[in-house]
Amino acid sequence: MEIEIVQKNFQFLEPFEPLEEVKNIIVHHTSRVNMTAEQCHEFHQKERGWSGIGYNFFIEKDGTIVEGRGHHVGAHAYGFNRTSIGICMTGDFDIENPTYKQWTSFLKLSDYIMKQYQLSPHQVLGHRELEGVQKSCPGKLVNLNEVRHQIAEYLH
Ligand SMILES: [Zn+2]
Known part of the structure; x- marks a missing residue:
């Protein structure tokens, strides 16, 4: 399947490390209603003090998939950064749903990554499902069992 992943000219402060x-x-949400990949990059770099955008991939509201750290170690889930791919969608899914285009891109991207790393649907986790995480990420409106179910259907 064809997948289009947009490369931005993000400048990272430190060299990438291999996963x-x-x-x-x-799976993450920005928890900010309108945050572009560029804004996220800037936020992570200037406010968080990280090398640059922490997510491996970022999906805008219009479904555009943007490469962040790509297939390198990210900064998105404490204790899991070296062994996972973090996908973030713009939006506050405590109060709004992902757009249809965003969701379609998410399924496509997950399928692509899962084939590359030979993952199965149960290995797709929401940020809040990780031990010790207090926030609702990727948002209260996102039912993660339903996400895994949809991914399993999509993989067929
Ligand atoms: Zn998160």
Whole structure:
């Protein structure tokens, strides 16, 4: 399947590190209603003090898939960054749903990553499902069992 992943000219402050064995996809939302990949990059770099955008991939409201850290170690899930791919969608899914185009891109991207790393649907986790995470990420309106179910259907 064809997938279009947009490369931005993000400047990272530190060199990329290679991922170890990838065991999970971790799903996030920005928790900000309108945050572009560029704004996220700037926020993570200037406010968080990280090398640059922490997510491996970022999906805009119009469904555009943007490469962040790509297939390198990200900064999105404490203790899991070396062994997972973090996908973030713009939006506050405590109060709004992902757009249809965003969701379609998410399924497509997950399928692509899962084939690349030979993952199965149960290895797709929401950020809040990780031990010790207090926030609702990827948002209260996102039912993660339903996400895994949809991914399993999509993979067929
Ligand atoms: Zn998160």
